[in-house]
Each structure stands twice: as C-alpha cells, then as structure tokens.
Amino acid sequence: MELADRAVGFLLSVISLSIFTYYTFWVIILPFVDGDHFIHKYFLPREYAILIPVVAGVALLCFLCAFIGLVMLKSKKKA
C-alpha cells in the first residue's frame, strides 16, 4: 500500500515541477529568445500564458461554488 502512495506522490511532484518549469520558460525566458529559434514551436502564443491559468482558476471557483451549493441543498432536504 505504501508503494501506491509513494507512486502517487512522486507523480504529483513530477507534474508540479514540469508545470513550473514550462510556465517559467514560457513567461520569463522565451521573450529573450530570437523570433526564429526552433524552441518557439513547442510553446503556444504568449496570450495563452494568461488565458489558461485564468480559465483554470475560474473553472475551479465555479466547481467549488457548485459543490458547496449541492451539499447545502442536500442537507436542507434531509432536515
């Protein structure tokens, strides 16, 4: 059982580190690179660097509000 826990923990750490390095590269390092370097192929246009976190944050907020609302409705129906 602890092996499954360790595997999940390791996967989470790898995902978080890769997201961090990709985002750092995207926002900070890429503007200094020449326009016709091959690395620009692997990164989306820079507007998406703001769009994707904002959309994810709004989606998370909506999900949280919906979840809280559902739980409140369920508890009210029982009582």
Add this chain to the structure above:
Amino acid sequence: MKHIVKIITLLVAITAFWIGLLETALVPRSYTWLLPVYFIVSLGCYGLLMVGVGLMRFPTCPQEAGLLQQDIAEAKKFLKQSGIDVGSE
C-alpha cells in the same frame, strides 16, 4: 484578528511593490503585467509539490500497527468473556 491583519499587511506590501515596479520600469513592462499571474501559478505548483513530497515521505509505523492489532485482539477476547457481542469476527 491579528492573523488576518498580518495577511492583509503582506498583501498590501506586495501590491505596493508591484505598483512601484510598474511605475519605475526597472524590468520591462510586459514582465510586470504578468508577474501576479506567475506568482499565483507558482504558488499552486508549490502546494502541489508539498503534497506530493508529503505523500512520498509518509511513515507507516509497522510496529505500531502490530501493537494495535494485539490491543484489538485482547479487547475482543475480554469483551467476549463478559458476554458482549463484538460484531465482525
């Protein structure tokens, strides 16, 4: 009450620093606009990393588990002698 005052002071300080950076243009303007989003994303990443590391280093204490099982067996035996129904066997 004191805790939230500390948090709000920290937020105000960070906002003032960010506005100062915008005004004096030490770093290029486009960087300064992206800085808050970058910090929020990096904070989320840091939280995820801490959760992952905590999961990896969670101790299981096998000796304590063995002692606990012994305690459970003793308690079951004692209660059965007193005639109480112990449930799952």
